[in-house]
Amino acid sequence: MKATPRSVGASELQVHRLLADDVYGALDTRPTGLTETEAQARLERYGPNRLQEAERKPLTRALLANFTHLMALLLWLGGALALAARLPQLALAIWLVVVINGVFSFWQEYRAERATEALRKLLPRRARVLREGTVREIAAETLVPGDVMLIAAGENVSADARLVEETELWVDQSTLSGESHAVRKTAEQVTRAGLAHTELPNLIFAGTSVTTGTGKAVVIATGMATEFGHIAHLTGSMGEDLSPLQREIAHVTQVVSALAVGVGVIFFLLATLLGTMPLAQALIFSLGMIVAFVPEGLLPTVTLALAMGVQRMAARHALVKRLSAVETLGCTTVICTDKTGTLTQNEMTVRALWLGGRTLRVTGEGYAPGGTIMEGARVMRAQDDEELRALLLAAALCTDARVVPPEAPATHWTALGDPTEAALLVVAAKGGVDLERETARYPRLRTLPFESRRKRMSTVHELAGGRRVYVKGAPKEVLELCTHVWHAGRPHALSAPLRARIEAATDRFAAEGLRVLAVAQRDLPGDLELSVEGVERELTFLGLVAMMDPPRPEVAAAVATCHRAGIRVIMITGDYGLTAQSIARRIGILRGPGGRIVTGSEVDTMSEEALAAALEGDVIFARMAPExxxxxxxxxxxxxxxxxxxxxxxNDAPALKRADIGVAMGESGSDVAKEAADLILLDDNFATIVNAVEEGRAVYANIKRFTSYIFTSNVPEAVPFVLFALSGGRIPLALNIMQILAVDLGTDMVPALALGAERPEPGVMDRPPRRREEHLISPALLARAYLWLGPLQSVAVMAAFYSFYWRSGYAGSWFGVPDSGPLYRLATTVALATVVMTQVGNLFAHRTERLSILQRGFFSNRLAWAGVASELVLLAFIVYLPPLQRVFGTAALSPRDWLGVIVWAPVLLIADELRKLLARRKKGAV
Known part of the structure; x- marks a missing residue:
C-alpha cells in the first residue's frame, strides 16, 4: 500500500508560518470557500477523504498453508502409503491428524488486520464547510484541500487543516500525540523552529476532537495524506513476523520430520536389501517407524497449552489476541514502555507549594480532596495564612477544569479538562478554599487563554471596587512580568535576591521531576483595556505550585522484577525529558548516576550507528513521534x-505492530492501538506486563515438559519395529501402527495438556530470557527422553510383552512366539497397556525439572489426575469394546494380566526422582 503525497504540500508551503489572511492564497482558495465545480475537480484530483484498506492475505491461501507444510506433507504421504498397503483405517487416522492440526493452526494464526478499519471509524461521516459563501454540511469523504471547514465543541475534525479563525479553541489530539490533556489552538502564525508537525498550535488534524470553542480552518490534507493516513500507511505496510514460538515449532517440525523419514527409509532399505522381509511387509514396517517418530499430537497440544495460558493471563488482567504471543512474552528481552497512564497514574497531583520563602508539602493522591498542606509538622489552612489563601485562590480561579466525585459503584474521582488545572482545584480544596463561594464572590469577566508563545493563561475577575487578573504559567515567563511579591497581606517590591531565590526553588523542584507553575495577580485600573498587553504586566508574584503525575505504587517492584529477569525497560514518551527522567529514577528504570535523554528531533538526525550506540547505555526517549x-x-x-x-x-500503532509483542492499554487505549496489538492490558498497568511475562515463561517451560513427555513414548513405540527388523521378523511386533496412534492421539493428549497447565517452578523470574538460538528440542531434552526415560520405558514394555508369552507357556523363548492369532492380540494389548501405565509415571516425572515431586505436591495439579483418569478410561475402551478391539487389534485382559502391567507404572517416576536427587546434590541444593 503506497502513501499518497500530501495533498497540497503542506510541509513544503510551511502554512503554519503564514499570517491567517495569507493562508487562503497559498492554498488557492478564498474566505467564502470553494465553488462546487472547484470542489468536484479537486475531489477527482486528490480522491475521497478516506483511508485505504490494508491488503490482506486471502483466507484460502492462509488455510491451505496449514495443510501443506513439511509435517503435513509427510503425513499425507504416510496416509497414501497406508492406503496402498491396504490399511484404510490407518490412512483415515493419519489424514484426520492432518485435518485436526490444520484447523487448529489456522485458528491460531488467523487474525484479521483491522487497524486501518479502526482508523476509518475514527473519522467523522459529516463535515461543515463554506461553499460559495454558504455553510453546508457535506459527507466527510467529499472534503478536499482548499475547503474552508467550520468546527465547534463536541465535533470531530475531518481532515488536516490550518486555522484562520478561532475562539477559545481547545482540541483533544491524544489519539495522535499520546498526551491526555487538550491543547490550545490558535490562528496566529508560528515562526518558532523545532516543533513537530503535531505540536504546531495553528494546525488541526483528522481524527481529533474539539473540546471547547469554535474555529474556521482551511483543509491542507485529506485521506492518506493526513497524519492519520501517514500512521495508517506505517501500520498497514508492515507484514506479520513469525513469533519465536512459531519459528521454533517450524524448526521442531523440520527436525522431527527429517528424523522420522530418515529412520523409516534406513530401516526400509535394511529390510529389503538384507532380504529379511517381503517388500509389502517392509513398507508397513517403515511406515510404522515414521508414525512412531512423528509426534502427531504435538501441534494441537501446543495450541491447547497456549489457550490455557491465555485463560490464566486473562485472570491476571491481560487479554491475549494471538496465541503465539503468550510464549513470545516469555523470551522478551526489552520492554519499551510509554509513561503516562502505564508507569504513572495519569493523575496530576500537587506535591509542594513555595511562597514567601517557605516550602509547604502536600499529601494525598489523585483527584480525591483527601490530604493536607503541611509546613513541617503543622497543618496549614487558607483561612489561617493570608499568603497561602492568595496563592490557592488565584490558582483555583484561573482554571477551566472540573473535578467530578465518584458515582456508585465507582470510588475514583475524575477530572474534566486539563489534568494540571484539576490538580490546582484539588490542592485548593485541601487548603480549605470553598471554590463555589469564591467563584460567586469573584465572577470571571474575561479569559486570556493559554498560548504556547506566552506560556501562560490569565483570567480577569470582578471584585468589590475594581477588577483583578490572576495569571498562571511557566515560572520564567510569569516571573519576568512580576515587579512585586505578596507578603503579609500586601505587595512588596520584588528584590533581586528574592527573585534569585524563586528561580532556585523552581530549579530544585524541576530537578525532582516536578512540573512547576508560577501564580501571580494584579489589581487593574478601572479604565484599562482587557488585552494581553494591558493586563499581563506589573504583576505581583504569589508563589510556585509543583506537581507530578505519580508513579503507580506497584510499578517499582515490577521494574525490579524485570531487572532480575534480565529484561531491560526503556521509556519512550511524548512528555518532556526531565520529567520522564525523574519518573524513571523513582521507579528504578534508571539505576546509575547517568541516563541520557534523547528527543525525537535528535533521533531524526541520528545515523543507525549513533542510535545503536545510544541504546547501549541508560537512555530515555522523550518528545517522540510515531516514526x-x-x-x-x-x-x-x-x-x-x-x-x-x-x-x-x-501514534503508537506502527510500533505496536512492528514489535515482537505489541501491548495496548485496555482502559485508555484507542481502538487502533488495540487492533494493532497482540496483548491488551485490561487495567493499563505495567505490572500486568510483568505478570504476563512470567506466564509466558511458564508456558514455554510447559511446552518443553510435554514435548519431552511425548518424545519419551516414541522410543518404546519404535523399539518393537527395530527388534522386528534386526531379527528378520522372528521377534513379532509388540505394537501395531494403530496402537501407536492410539497413544499419540488418544491416551497421551490430556496428560500432555495437564503438563501445559503446570504452574512455574520457583525462580522462573530470576533467570535471564532464553536465547534466540536456544531450541525447544535441546540436547538435554533429547537425552532425557531418548537416552534415559525412553529406553527404560522400552525395557518395561518389551518385558511385559514377553512375560505374557512366558506365562502362557513360551518360557525362555525369544523366537517362535506367535505373531498372529488370539494370543498375539493379547500380548500386544499387554504391551499397549504397559506403554500407557508407564506414561502415568512419566507424567509425574515431567511435572518438575529439578524439584522432587514430593516438594511439588502430588495433588497440586488437578488436571494431571484428570489426565491419568482419561488415559485409563480410554485404554479400557480400546481393550474391552469390541468395535475398538477390531480397529486397534486388541483383546480383553484378565485381572492377572493387569497385575503384570501395573507393576511397571512407577518405574519412570522412581528413576527420574533418583536422577533429580543426584542433580540437586551436585549443585549443592541438598
Missing part, C-alpha cells in the same frame, strides 16, 4: 532483541 518510536523498535530488533512495546494512542 521515532518505530525506528527505536527496529533498531532493537536488529540487535537481536525480542521487543515488547506498550502504547495507547493512534
Amino acid at each position: 521515532h518510536k518505530l525506528r527505536v523498535v527496529e533498531a532493537l530488533k536488529r540487535r537481536g532483541h525480542v521487543v515488547a512495546v506498550t502504547g495507547d494512542g493512534v
